[in-house]
Amino acid sequence: MERTTTRARLQALAMAGAVIATGLGLASCGGTGAGGGGGTITLYSGQHQQLSQAIVAAFTKQTGIHVRVRTDDGIVLANQILQEGSTSPADVYLTENSPELMLLTEHHLLAQLPASTTDQIPSRYNSPTGNWVGVALRVCSLVYNPSLISQSQLPSSFLELSQAKWKGKLAITPTDSDFVPQVGAVIATYGRPAALSWLQGLKSNAALYQSEEATVAAVNRGQQAVGVINQYYWYRLRLEVGAKDTHSKLYFFPNRDVGAIENIGGAAVLASSSHQADAKKFVAFLASAQAQQLVSAGDDFEYPARAGIAANPALPPLSLVNPAVINVVSLGNDLTAASLLQEAGLT
């Protein structure tokens, strides 16, 4: 009897030992955890790593403030902030599309930005309530493979893509968080019922890809004739594979069609942030000429939001593209677009 008790004790001891050892190991690898002292802020970034890293490095060099970066999809991070609520470790949220920012504003999770920051950027790219500031723009476009389809056969409007003649020729990315605002734009322009039947048409026509990178690559290889992408993915592909292996071209819908909507990405300070001053410094830096030049300079191929900063010379001037402009308020918060995508069975 005693013997087995001893054994049980020993087993417990061994287990406790293992757990404590693990705990110690963990404690020693801490230091990167949440919290953080003065001079460090946490950025939730839905932007491409290359761009966010370049901007953060320049900011730290200038101010001495360190920035921890959490990179993920913009909507995923917005979801995370919604879940975290007032305990969010994030100080700044940077994303590629305005609807996420509008949603967080509605939940009163974003702090008011100083006018000195928002004044840096044209007001149509900013939060109407002063809660976020525009940073970079992309334009929705069509990538096509000239060996499969000639330019004259391309649609003149976004809505045409739901017609049966596009069956088997079209690639879309319905589960990319960049696609949701495009649906939102169709809803804002044509109304919910028209948008739903458009999505149902897309579902029966299109091959579904999981990222816009994959969509543009498929068209470039000749697997699909056309694909809906944000324009900069085509430039990024061309950079990666080289001009020689770029077998696709970019097409912008004419006449300010909703297929050529301008997507505004921006940044905000969280209301729950305990580093308001440093966080606001970072957002101000994002709007500054220095950071805006980094948007143009790198391999990002977005348009800087700030006026007077020349875009990457590889890009056509925005005035030439002549994109559709939809007010960030009418574009809304993604919720209707998301439920419509679900209703159409695309997600």
Added chain:
Amino acid sequence: MPRGMRIAALREFVSGGRRRYPWLLATTSILVAALLLVPLVAIVAQALQAGWGQVWLVLDRSFVATLLWNTIKLAVVVTILCAVIGTGCAWLTERTSLPGRRTWAVLLIVPFVIPDFVLAWTWTSVFPAIHGYSGAVLVMTLHLYPLVYLPMAAAFRAADPGQVEAARVLGLSKRAAWLRISLRQARTTLLGGCLLVCLALLSYYGAFENLRYQTFTTAIFGEIRTQFSPAVASSLSLVLVALSLFILGGEGMFRERGRVQRSGAMAQRAQTPIQLGRTRFLAVAGVATTVGLALGFPVAVVVYWMTTGSSSGLPTSVSFWAAMGYTALYSALGAVLATALALPVSLLTIRHPRRWTATLERSTFITQAIPGVVIGLALVYVVSRHLNFLYQSPQLLVIAYALMFFPLGLVALSSSVARASPRLEEIGRSLGKGPLAVRLTVTAPLLAPGLAAAFCFLFLSSVTELTATLLLAPTGVRTLATQFWAYAEESASLGAAAPYAAAMIAMSAVPAYLLGRWFDQRIVGEPGGSWFQEEVP
């Protein structure tokens, strides 16, 4: 030890052990099982929060039927293919005169360390036409057959040749003896391997996304990226949980019927390998094709992209080595934790088998079928609300790894725990050794290989974990998997992604090699590493 106790111990040994019930062990095991069920409870809680109406709205769509059909047809075909390839290769390396069988035995295990998303990426980057169902079958079979091969190799080696010999004496042909005796002996093991394949399939994500094959996991990801309701993702994962319960239940039923008795205790001994004769060329070709497609091809492609991709060249050294360091550290700690959690459960279920302990053991397998991203979200939900100090801490990521891969640790431990029979401890005690001395000199050496195997298995699984890591990793921390993903999927920079793939493969190759050697060195005559040990008490 007083003489009276020694006699008592001897009497207990002789009488077969009428020992006091190990309450501590049982309590610990129940706590571990409860911990493993936390993500599941969180999923259900989130779904309930949204209300069944909302859940039903998500589930009652033709899209969900498509997902279900996609998942089922993939699971059935891949499991069958893995069973055939795994069993065939195991038989060739363990029972025949296959040339170079010891080398093949190790090489056949290694493909499991190539992450599913890297494997899919290597195939699609070279053959862009590979996608959809056939692509998913190809990639998943090549990735998962080692889960059948590994236990089957061990089972073939440990099997009782006496029964085959008896069958042959009674006039059965070689083939009939193999089918009716050898394969039947290994049936439980085969089912165990198939179970792992099935459950693992349900939770993969990266490969399917790359291959454009829609499963529940890719749909859950789609929901997370486009919807603002965690309840929606939870609803879809409920279907996965139901599927995994169904698979576990089915396997359990088969297992009950398939009990194997040995012709005598420890009836294993060296067996003469079957001479293959001329068919050995065919056999080598088969094994070489498997290894070539599952290992040679992806490694060659990674090396190719490393040397030719236009954005190639080692990534900025700091982030690369940091990613490597974090990956190794977190994976190792997660593996230690999961091994420590698995030990009591394993001891309880093997030493004190009851119906409820079997259920307890089974319940821990459910996490295997829940995608990492769902476990990640569930932990975000629970921890950010109730344990905020743990949120986005390295500790949480380590705990997540331990929870997710726990079943693998349990499986790897089981054979060693079975070998470390309490009878052996009692013999040690009856010979006058103290309890601690017995633990150190008898139990520990017997358990050590199992503990090492569990650690290796858990480590190499954690190294390649992607989706939960994205959600739970401390801010600023990047692992090899998340960096690979950032470059390969987000930027389509094949050259920049390749070094991270190479590092993941290299890092997991060491434990995989050790595992292979471990299985290889199991001396004939010891009870083998049966996947789900059927110890006759």
